[in-house]
Amino acid sequence: MSFETTGSGPGMAVLNFCRPAVQPIVAVLIATIVGGLLVLALGENPIEVYGLLISGSLVGVPNLLVTLQMMTPLLFTGLAVAISFRAGLWNIGAEGQMLVGALFAGVVGYAFPMPWFLHLPLAILAGFVGGGLWSAIPALLRVYLGVNELVVCLMLNPIALLLTGFFATHVFKAPGPTNKLPDIAPSAALPTFSVYSQVNAGIFIALACCIIFAIINVRTVRGFEWKIMGLSPRFAYYGGINVPRRAIWVMILSGGIAGLAGAEQVLGQYGAFYDNFSPGYGFDGIAVAMLANFNPIGVIVAAFLFGALNGGSGVLQMMTGLSKYLVQVLQFITVLVLAAQFSWDWLILRLFPEPPPKSPDAVEPVNATPTEA
Amino acid sequence: MPDASVPVVSMRNIVKRFGNFTAIHSASMDIRRGEIHALVGENGAGKSTLMNILYGLLPRTDGDIDLRGEPVRFANPKEAIALGIGMVHQHFKLAPSFTVAENIILGSEPLKSFGRLDRIRAERETKAISERFGLNLDPRAIIATLPVGLRQRVEILKALYREAEILILDEPTAVLTPQETRELFATMRSLADSGHSIIFITHKLREVLAVSDRISVMRQGRILSTIDNKNVTAQEIASLMVGRSVLLRVAKNEAKPTGELLLDVKGLTALGERGETAVDNLSLSVSAGEIVGLAGVQGNGQDELVECIAGLRRPVGGQVQICGTPLRPNPRGNREAGLAYIPADRGDLGLSLESSIWENMTVGHLGKFKAGPFFAATRAKQRAAELIARFDVRGATPDKAAGSLSGGNQQKVQIARELTRDARLIIAEQPSQGVDIGAIEAIHRTLVEMRDAGRAVFVVSADLDEVLSISDRVLVIYRGRIVANLKAADTDAEEVGRYMGGLDEEPASVGALPKETQHVV
8 A cells, every 4th residue: 555656757756857967957048048138129120139148258368257256255255155055044144244254354454464365364364264253143132132134134134234334434444435444454465367357366265165165065065064964953953963063163164255255355356444335246156056956066156157147247338328237137038037936936846746635634544444344 | 604515625636746745645635614623644644635635724735625516726825814724734824923803904004094003992802802702802902921821812813813714723733721722622613603603623532522523533644534522432534544554564573682871861750842742751761682662643743852862952850871871962972872862854954955064974973084173074974975875865966965865864864874873772753754765675674683783772663554664662642741652562552542542641650660661661
């Protein structure tokens, strides 16, 4: 009297195999089509516009370098979000963590001059610590008081913006009209390579972080525990994984990496902490992480795509009458389609319905005892 | 007023299958106008399933339902409600932040022009209906501020507001205090006198005898009989409920308990989800080399007891020792102390259904695959493949998702994981739940082997046959207390069933239980 689930046919296997890659590709394709229709409605030729976007971001060394520059903060914030989401922690506060990290890096960068081989690592570390401290707030509230980390993270974003703004305008303000900290010492600067763009050594740190976390995820005990925790926290806790402690550290790591994005901006691109410098890299990081399916290597691909879109948008604005915000529309549509993964699950359930019922009153011991026929 | 001649509802030969699994074999019952009809049976007997079919929540596989002589087939509860069937679920379906009146009208709101809600009329009608049925309620009270008993009244009024004539109450007394229960019974009686028919699902026999006109007994998906509540004793109903089906006796030698207490619970008190005392100053012990079964009707504190031992719930009083180590407040500590725990809640607690089988088998064994910070995934997969073969998990490969397996094979995955741990105390909750007969025997044999290897086995099961066949000693839990401590060889289903129903509430022999426990050991 055993029952086999019918949801395990060959069709299911194919769908399952393709799913991780298919989903983001489909999302990007749909966004492209919708965006194209939008362009058409605005009276421009979509093929031309997409051609401009591609040539403006990928063709030619200067354009490619700008893309890499745009991609770097997204690598950090995307990775930060991916790590926490994979472990089931909804850290949507990468924006705030990045700002606090940037402030810390900016302060260490100008206030404590010392030899570069000490100063630069210390300033980067300061960025990590700043972001980590900021994310420790939702982590501790979550674990000790059961407060939803999503809400706290969200609320801490504007707080971080205003708080760092306060420091930049009142506490450590550089002389002059701009709301910024004093310029960092050259000993704390991340080296750049080209006059065409601000891309700097930070991109190597970002790529290294992605690769390290890819290895951690599949090859270490922690990575395994994070995955189990993310899929089923109750099961992980029952199975002897110290879920509360892991949760705190994952959040701190995630925040720290978001803080590195801030450090990279300050030490490599702007040369000082400026008030309100971020165009929302922390939020774009959520989109990048989702497009990457929380896979650190996927983050590299997704960040490159979003970086290219951002890089190409400048060219687009110059060459056509379209606003550069068209690119943001494309990005948001992508995320919107990705968020529809719930309906994907619904579709799977429709195609391959699960026969055994969940109702406990129905399943229990009836077939555990011999049935009188 | 009851008119005995024409049944209001007539269900004939209802069959319900979920896949290949038959939940209801062939159930027939008639409900008369103006009667209180009790539907009793053990958990899993199919009571709720049958009522969900009547209420339109589940489609039936076969059989007929007549309502006032007309054949009906409901696609959803809305259609059932329209024809005068109301159901109050065990877990209330109310919006806690809304008022009483808002909850009652929700779904059939009185409207003013332009679709605006007529709040005044809603409150007036709520007041009128609550007065008509003698159920005092303030229409403007917020649900969240009301005690459970009053929330239930809101549920009942909600059904009556939709002009329900047939009212299904699914274990309505499970959440009530004795006083609230008495009030509910008075309400039920007055409703019946005014021509409503009430179907009362329960497994508390005293309540059945106190309030019902007729009683239908359900077991293993069948209605065994419907009897008038005249000259019936609780014992008779209990033996009908429990049944005398053939026991699957497990071939095993006499237990040789060593007397070394691997599980020792003293005076444990724990609160349930609603803050009620679920485990009440409970003491028990399990020695190495014996299998102790805990029998009891579900909801008498066994879940809370096991959660305490597993470290998933904090007790408010008492001591627990696992293999001589005092209880710790998290699962990790207790597992390290020597606990292996096979939970009944496979889907949420015992397995991660989205994760692969090898991952499910590896959690709790991570130490074996550690090399510094690194993790030997290949070896873990190899071990999973071995366990799949050893425990005969059908249709499994290490990389398949655990959720793709059938219930019985999921059970084997968690059993394989837990029993291969180096743990001396094994707690198995509903070990054969959803498992076919062949697999049950294998599971039971494994548990007996574990016992013979000097481990202590504690089986918690709602299936009385299982408890009796596998245990060396049977404890019966009732309202959070151990009310009987019996040698399995010297007792039978009827005796245990009596204790389970709380019929022998003041047994002289159970007074000094801890002592007696040691005596049996």
